[in-house]
Amino acid sequence: MQAGDPVPDVTLTDRTGAPLALRTLGFPAVLWFYPRDDTSGCAREAQDFSALHEDFAAAGVSLLGVSRDDVASHARFIAKHALVPPLASDLDGSVCEAFGVWVEKSMYGRKFMGIERATFLFDRDGRLARQWRKVRVPGHAVDVLKSVDDLPK
Numbered sequence: 001m002q003a004g005d006p007v008p009d010v011t012l013t014d015r016t017g018a019p020l021a022l023r024t025l026g027f028p029a030v031l032w033f034y035p036r037d038d039t040s041g042c043a044r045e046a047q048d049f050s051a052l053h054e055d056f057a058a059a060g061v062s063l064l065g066v067s068r069d070d071v072a073s074h075a076r077f078i079a080k081h082a083l084v085p086p087l088a089s090d091l092d093g094s095v096c097e098a099f100g101v102w103v104e105k106s107m108y109g110r111k112f113m114g115i116e117r118a119t120f121l122f123d124r125d126g127r128l129a130r131q132w133r134k135v136r137v138p139g140h141a142v143d144v145l146k147s148v149d150d151l152p153k
Helices: 040-051 053-059 069-080 094-099 142-147
Strands: 010-011 020-021 029-035 062-067 086-087 102-107 110-115 116-121 128-131
Touching: 010 094, 010 128, 029 094, 040 053, 040 062, 040 069, 040 142, 053 062, 053 142, 069 086, 086 102, 116 142, 128 142
Parallel strands: 029 062, 062 086
Antiparallel strands: 010 020, 010 086, 029 116, 102 110, 116 128
């Protein structure tokens, strides 16, 4: 994904198990990709976006968190942490592939494939305005919110 690219024509699974085409999101929008439900970093990131949900809404920006976890896992994650923004499932990994976030990772010398923590900000026309790769959680949601001010009106 490069600046100016349109949102990919891909489909996720929403919280009810129904298909959710990314092109049907309200724009501008923020999509954040995270590795797994209910891990400490992922919970913190989702809580940070939840805390700022009203600020994003006031700016007219939709939020959507994406991982490869299933709908039931998302429901438990949302309930446990009282999360506000919706979460969607990329069960087959096609959306992660389209965004280039399915990458080789390494932990304790072991290599494996997983989701790179990344965030994408799309403008009102559904074009990529900004992306953050290899996100560090502390302060990230605030940085994304500040970038919303830079979007063309």
